[in-house]
Amino acid sequence: MTYKAIIYGAGGHARELQFQLQAEGIATLAFVDDFRSGFDIEGIPVLSREAASSRFLDARxxxxxxxxxxxxxxxxxxxxLGLPAGSFISSRALVSPSATISGAAQIFANAVISAGxxxxxxxxxxFGSVLHHDVRIGADSFIASGVTIAGNVKxxxxxxxxxxxxxxxxxxxxPLNIGDNVVVGAQACVVSSISDHEIVVGVPAKPRSH
Ligand SMILES: CC(C)(COP(=O)(O)OP(=O)(O)OC[C@H]1O[C@@H](n2cnc3c(N)ncnc32)[C@H](O)[C@@H]1OP(=O)(O)O)[C@@H](O)C(=O)NCCC(=O)NCCS
Known part of the structure; x- marks a missing residue:
């Protein structure tokens, strides 16, 4: 059964998710924003959480x-609050049957999640990020577009x-380990393990100078 979506957030990432849901034939009923509401984005209302949850009872x-x-x-x-949080895996992503994707994941078009x-x-x-064999990604992480992670990286x-x-x-x-809460800058090349909380940039990636 096709579900209908509520997207929590009303910024760029939210609009990109809506566009992909639409490509899969899934309607977005509302965006939710904690700070501003009462307008719409491309015809979809932006509501408070309370308004969206009372108006749309069966949405994901x-x-x-x-x-x-x-x-x-x-x-x-x-x-x-008992509101059903969904996972989105684009039909244009390639996900190995031996990969494991837990909880509320969002896998965008042209991503590859490889074996193990x-x-x-x-x-x-x-969009378009490639996670090679046996890559493990910890909870609440964000992999931007066009990222390549070679095999056996944690x-x-x-x-x-x-x-x-x-x-x-x-x-x-x-495994090469990238620690908790690490930030890797755009276009960096990580060639060795990184400790928790580091911000690294450059080729090869090094801690930022300040
Ligand atoms: C690494 C990053 C998080 C640092 O952000 P920031 O703390 O605001 O950094 P600043 O812009 O203050 O720059 C600090 C220094 O790092 C350098 N720097 C910042 N990002 C860099 C990068 N990706 N590669 C190399 N150097 C970088 C700056 O030139 C600056 O150097 P300086 O001190 O010699 O002048 C950010 O620059 C970045 O790369 N973000 C990724 C953006 C992205 O992928 N967005 C995707 C959204 S879907």
Whole structure:
């Protein structure tokens, strides 16, 4: 049965998710914004959470917030309220049958999730990113578009990988580890493990100078 969607968020990521849902024939009933409402985006109303949840009882909810902490917090609130948080996997993504995708994932068009890869809860993989064999992505992480992660890489929770960055492979005995809450800048090339909370940029990726 085709469901109808409510998208929590009304920014760029939310509009991109709506456009993909539409391509799959899934209607978006409303965007939800905590700070502004009472207008529409391309004919879809922007409502408060209270208004959307009382008006649309059977919709599936998607949290379209790129900021990891914000997305985690809103998802927890929705679950506490008993509102059904959905996963979106584009029909244009290629997902291995041996990959595991948990919880409220968003896998955008042209992403590849390869053999043995595993994504924990609330991970976003944006347009055209490739996660090779045995890549593991921790909960609440965001993989921007055009990212390539080679095999045997473990990414912690709350990590944020910027557009077009590349991560070289680890090995099955010694995965390359990107820590919790790490930020990898756009177009960086990660060639060794990164400690929790680091912000790295450049080729090869190094901690930012300030
Ligand atoms: C790494 C990043 C998060 C840092 O953001 P920031 O803290 O606002 O950084 P600033 O713009 O203040 O720049 C700080 C320094 O880092 C450098 N820098 C920033 N991003 C860089 C990058 N991707 N590669 C190389 N150097 C970078 C800046 O040139 C600046 O250098 P300087 O101190 O010598 O002048 C950000 O620049 C970035 O790459 N974001 C990714 C954006 C993205 O992928 N968006 C996708 C949305 S879907």
């Amino acid at each position: 909810w998607f949290v379209a917030i790129g900021d990891n902490a914000g997305r985690k917090s809103v998802l927890a609130t929705l679950r506490n 890869a595993a994504l924990e809860d609330n991970v976003i993989v944006n 990414v912690g929770s709350g990590a944020w990988l910027g557009v077009g960055c590349t991560v070289i492979n680890g090995t099955s005995d010694h």
